[in-house]
Amino acid sequence: MPGFHWQRSISFGEVDWARILYYPRLFNFCHEAFEAFMEEVLGMPYVDFLAIEKLGFPTVHLEADYLEPFPYGTTMHLEVLIKRVGGKSMELEYLARAAVPGPVRARARITNVLVGMEDFDPRPIPVWIRERLEARLEA
Numbered sequence: 001m002p003g004f005h006w007q008r009s010i011s012f013g014e015v016d017w018a019r020i021l022y023y024p025r026l027f028n029f030c031h032e033a034f035e036a037f038m039e040e041v042l043g044m045p046y047v048d049f050l051a052i053e054k055l056g057f058p059t060v061h062l063e064a065d066y067l068e069p070f071p072y073g074t075t076m077h078l079e080v081l082i083k084r085v086g087g088k089s090m091e092l093e094y095l096a097r098a099a100v101p102g103p104v105r106a107r108a109r110i111t112n113v114l115v116g117m118e119d120f121d122p123r124p125i126p127v128w129i130r131e132r133l134e135a136r137l138e139a
Contacts (some may be wrong), residue, residue: 003079003138004040005100006033010074020069021076027062030094030108033078037092041132050117057112058120060089068105074098081138088122089113090133 008029016022035046038057042049050056070076077097084091089111096106114123125133 003081003095004033004037004136005077005079006036007075007077008032010070010072010076012072015072018069020071021074023064023066026064026066026096026106026108027110029076029078029096030062030110031059033080033094034092034110034112037080041136042129054117055114055123056117057090057114059110060113061111062108064106064108066106068098068103070096070098070105077102082133082136083109083138085125085130085133085137087124090125093138 010021010025014022014025034057038046038049044052075098077100079095079097079100081093081095082090083093091109091111094106094108094110095104096108097103098105114125114129115121116123
């Protein structure tokens with residue numbers, strides 16, 4: 001199954017003095033894409049997963065490579081790929097492009113761990129979530 005696709009335009013307030021995307025914004029965009037992706041995977045808004053299921057996937061590790069800039073007015077196209085599903089965690093890769101198809105301008109890898117929202121203790125990923133994630137696992 002192909003990756004999940006999400007897009008957003010780079011606004012004036014998101015660029016730095018050099019007139020390119022301020023680097024922490026990439027992680028914010030990744031999280032916005034993550035929420036949309038998880039809504040599709042879970043079949044419910046991510047906020048409902050947090051509030052009703054009382055589970056969440058906070059980030060425990062992240063890294064990024066910037067290959068080309070994203071100037072003001074560019075539309076960022078993010079592809080979300082599942083790289084690994086573990087017992088309690090998953091690793092997602094985010095590929096950012098200015099056009100699809102087009103070269104990758106930035107790449108991020110983010111590890112999320114499943115926790116109970118009431119105690120923040122790690123939890124095994126339930127079978128119903130694992131099956132949905134593994135169905136999208138990149139070969």
